Amino acid sequence: MIKAKVYITLKPSVLDPQGKVVMNTLHTLGHASVSEVRVSKFIEIKFDTDNEVEVRESLEKICDKVLANPNTEAYSYELETGN
């Protein structure tokens, strides 16, 4: 079994209105030292195989076609090999 941790983040040049709202809320609650908030997605995917090459190939397609919007989002991932 291979577990992939996939991070889908907005590209740095893209405005993050949700993060802005969270930041304003935190300021209102007195957390004055907060200077930036970015909200992203974190997706865990388990694969029933131990073939890392195959998993990486699948993941590239999955991120490109399903999980991330290539216009505004970037992705990265880590693999964990487990029992």
Add this chain to the structure above:
Amino acid sequence: MIKAKVYITLKPSVLDPQGKVVMNTLHTLGHASVSEVRVSKFIEIKFDTDNEVEVRESLEKICDKVLANPNTEAYSYELETGN
């Protein structure tokens, strides 16, 4: 400056319908070895301070009161001290 990486994940006992939909989509697209998908939030917060104790105190409150729903979600975070 301290950067916090916050992970808001559904508790293991809580069903993740969004993850289920993603998994079904991946099966339809031929990624048959995918056995589980869980969708979570990943939030980056920058603090304009180098006081780690203060940041940890803030983060506990922020996660408990703003970011996570304690009934269904768990949180964890890592701190990075930067320039």
